[in-house]
Amino acid sequence: MSQQDLFKIETSDTVGRYSVASRDLKAGEIIFAETPFAYGPKSDTHCLCLGCHNPVDCTYLCSKCSWPVCSPECEVLAVHKDNECAVFSSSKVKFQAVEDPADVCLQYECITPLRVLLQKERDTKRWETEISKMEAHNEKRKSKPIWEFNQHNIVEYLRGPCKLDRFSEELIHTVCGILEINAFEARTPNCYMIRCLYPKLAIMSHNCISNIHHAVDCQGNGNLTDCLVTVRAATDIPKGGELYSSYTYSFWPTLVRREFLRESKFFECTCPRCSDKTELDTHLSSLKCQRCDNGVIVASDPLVDLCEWNCTHCEYKTHGGAIKKVFAAIQNEIDQVEYIGGHEGIQQREHIFRKYKSVLHPKHAYMTILRSALIQLYGKAEGYTLGELPDVVLERKIELCYQLLEVLDVIEPGMSRIRGITLYELHGPIMMHARHQYQYDAISKDDFKRRLRESINILKQAVEILKNEPVSQPEGQLGQMALAASEQLEENFDMLVETAY
Structure with missing residues (x-):
């Protein structure tokens, strides 16, 4: 069975298109x-190279269109040369100098919609069979501010100065909507964020607990073979089981995710x-009750943002609006x-952790976000490398x-990654x-x-996932490091034991 046969697309009146497994899938x-x-480029981006998408200081401009790129090598990359470069060159639309290239630059808002419009003309079949079926809403x-924003910064700019009136206002707005609703983020090799339009991946339904995992291999080669996404089963999925992606950050509490x-x-x-x-006994949204010892404050109806929140052990009540303000702060x-x-960074995060320890449930989303960050810092930050950590901090990292x-x-x-x-x-x-404990004769x-x-x-286990x-x-590079380390540890196990004391 080919990969194309591993899932099939179905349709319902309530959710529209969705996908299910064609056979049992293994994690x-x-x-x-x-x-x-x-x-x-993403929306609200700073100045970046239109070839490799890395940040630029705008000192080097493309010799053809006079928009920022890194170098002569980047200006001839197909993703730039065959798209906006040709349009800007023929229409003589110049990049307007900016005071600070690190600030949000609205001139970039048109770039990705323009690339979609031009690709529509080059690949009519894929547009008709895949892209045109996407939701634009x-x-x-x-009724949203984004509509007027797009009208001024994208629609009028492309149809006016760029002389692309062959694209209707409705079509350009539709492309903007398709991108806003369906695009996925990806990272360049230097870890700067861009957005990609993946038709198959966009069909996967949303669930705040996904059962698929996607990884983008963004090589920075500047053509459409770049940014290949590979979608895998994150868990075992039975035949006929719906395939779920998550369109939001899994660590956010319910109020924030739903909004x-x-x-x-x-x-x-x-x-x-x-x-x-x-939240399925994770208590990622729950707060500790300040009126009683064992109470936990939860939403009376988590599907209603402004519902009443009640303590599980006493009569204390509060309002969803108040909870929302606490979360925002x-x-x-x-x-x-x-x-x-x-x-x-460690000290400030530990300060926030201690500050809200008596307010939030131990597993609360914001405690979880802080744990995730501290885990990355302990063992890597200067003065906190793994060999420098005392046992009490090693125990702290293990606990986290x-x-x-x-x-x-x-x-x-x-x-999952x-x-x-x-x-x-x-x-x-x-x-x-363990080595320290053995050296202190605390363990045998x-x-x-x-x-x-x-x-x-x-x-x-880490290798099995990160490979x-x-x-x-970075995660792929970490996977290679993990594989080399596991092989070395396995090979030298006996020597590690004998030389540890």
Whole structure:
């Protein structure tokens, strides 16, 4: 059976097109791979090279169209040369100099829609069979500020200065809607974000607990064979089982996820996770009650944003609007430290963690987000490398990893990228802590061997997941490191035991 036969498309009156497995699928099995119909800058992007999509300082401009690129090599890449370069050159539309290339530059808003429009003319068959069937929700979008924004920055710009009046206003708005609702993010080899339009992947229904996993191999070669996406089963999926992707960030609480989906994808999510007061016992939305010892505050109806929230043990009540404000305030604090690394990054995140420990459920979404960040920093930040961590911090990292894995078992089950990374981060502190305990005579030689074997087995689990990630991406490179490390540890197991004391 070919990969094209591993799923089939079905239609219903309620959800439209969706896909189901054509046979039983095993976790990790490739379901399909596809190249994008088009790809390019995200909305609200800063100045970037129109060839490789890396940030630029705008000092070098394309010799043909005078828009920013990195170099002569980037200006001849097909993704630029065959698209906007030809249009801008013929219409003599110049890039307007900016004060700070790192700021959002609205001149880039037209680039990806333009690439889709031009590809529509080159590949009419794929447009008709795949892209034209995608949801654009023009009627719903007309009442949103984005409609007027697109009208001014994209529609009028392309039909006016760019002299592309062969494309109707309605068509351009439709392309904008298709991108806003269906495009997926991808990372360049240097980890800068772009967006790609994948017709098959877009058919996969949304669920806040996905059972498929996609990985984009963005090579930066500047043509449509770039940004190949490979879609695998994250868990075992039975024949006839629906294939689910997630259109939102799995660590967000229900209020935030549902609002994002409502505003950006134009539907109300009623998946089992969103419908459950405790988010399937993860309590990613729950707060601790300040009026009693054991109470947990949960939504009376999680599918109603402004519903009443009640304590499970006492009479305390509050309103969904108040909860929303609390979540926004905490999210803002986390956003403020997002790009802070090293010692300061650890200290600030631990401060936020301690600050809300008495307010949020231990597994709450924002505690989970902080755990995920701290796991990455402990062992890597200067002054906090794995060999420098005292036992108390090694124990802290081990605890954080296990707590995160407990949540991932529910919200990102199976072979997910974040699970592979967390398992990799877990094996090291287990090994180092066991070695210290053995050296202090706190554990026996047999106990040390058992814990060393546990660490290696955890590393092998990480390898099984991360080996599926493209080597052009950090997770794929981590997978290669994990494989080399596991082979070395296995080969030198006895020597590690004998030399540890």
